[in-house]
Amino acid sequence: MFERADAILAAIPLLAVSGLALRSLLAVTGVGTGLLSAPLTAAGPFAALAVVFRELLTGPVATHAADESDE
Numbered sequence: 001m002f003e004r005a006d007a008i009l010a011a012i013p014l015l016a017v018s019g020l021a022l023r024s025l026l027a028v029t030g031v032g033t034g035l036l037s038a039p040l041t042a043a044g045p046f047a048a049l050a051v052v053f054r055e056l057l058t059g060p061v062a063t064h065a066a067d068e069s070d071e
Contacts, residue, residue: 008055012048019044 019040026037056062 004060008051008059012051015048015051016044018047 019042021044023037023040026040
């Protein structure tokens with residue numbers, strides 16, 4: 001069965017390359033759109049980092065850490 005942890009681990013590298021893939025797709029259509037889409041290259045790694053931080057701060061890891069500090 002595909003669990004939440006597996007989905008998060010699969011999403012991180014996909015998000016990391018998504019900005020570059022989207023920029024490459026737009027660049028194929030023309031030079032002007034390729035130049036305009038240059039900032040999208042950094043969007044993928046930032047999105048992946050945001051997923052990691054969200055999981056650390058609000059996911060099961062944070063819940064488990066909060067439960068341990070209450071005891």
